[in-house]
Amino acid sequence: MSAHPHQRLHRVVFVAAAVCLVIQVIEGALFIPFVLIYLGFPQVGVQEICRELYNITYQADNRECRYPYPLVFQDPTPEPWREENKEHVFGTVTPPRPHYDVPGWREMIAIVERRRAAEANPSGAKRE
């Protein structure tokens, strides 16, 4: 009987695949129950957990987990809705609004010339 030339490799692949498959199956079955139980279900309801998670992530004490959420959105602004200024809550917002000062058509020439003048005469630029 001739051994398959890649027998050892296939053994390693088989063991790795079996381990991964078993863990994926167990993880797939238990992930959601684990998270819910970790967060206190069933003593506290799913909607209450959801609300408290919102309060943590939005760092506000008055968030609600609207449920059922309207299928057709009445309010096009993303959650947290009616928030005046997201930067107040989170710091830098994604996507950011950097308010770039975009140069106009060939305005870069004037910008560079101003820079050159300033660098050529630093003290003079300071006095002006």
Next chain:
Amino acid sequence: MSSSQSGSAAPGYDALLGRAADVQKRADRHLIIGSVLIGTMLLGLFGLPFFLYGLWLLYKAEREGLPVRPTIMTFLGYLVLVDGAMNTLGAMIDVLANHSLIVRTFIMGTGLVFDAGYFWQYNTLLLGGASAPGEKAFEVANGVVLFPMRIVAAWGFLNMKRWGLQWMVITCWMGVYAWVAYMWNITTYSEMRFTDVLAPVWGWWLYNIWYVTPFIVMPYLYTINREMFTDD
């Protein structure tokens, strides 16, 4: 072959092949039902008995000497199939169902435990769901293109079709690409994803490393006899 048309051994051999095909079909039916249920995550516990029964049918047939698909192929095929099913669902619930109660609770809960990319500013962007930089692009690309393709490839591979083997190779390389891109994305934004959560980087290893299926499967795909796979 001419031996299948004449000779006393041929009818017995045909009957054996027929029985093997029947067992294979029955086992695959249980395995696919189990995989799909496991892929839904919430119903995974109900899928487990189906899955184990399918494996047991194949094991028994092999012990009887029936020519069924090799065990390693069954494991690899279903590894890719379950991986594909779970990732398709995981990505698409965040893209499409990010305002349902269970999804908000589960994803934000998971985010707070493992990966703040699924917690930070959740549901604040126009599309909703995870707000982590780059994450939505991965969800759509993986959940619409890569993982559905991998499910189909695994099914073709399990049926020992040539196209199944080819699609496994193709989607494994796509998977390598997705892993490299995803790893660099989460590493680049690690300061917002793995800060102030319960189980940061070690938690990621704990639950995510088991999905490196392309790297496990590929060495096998390149070292098997391709003649085993049928052309049709």
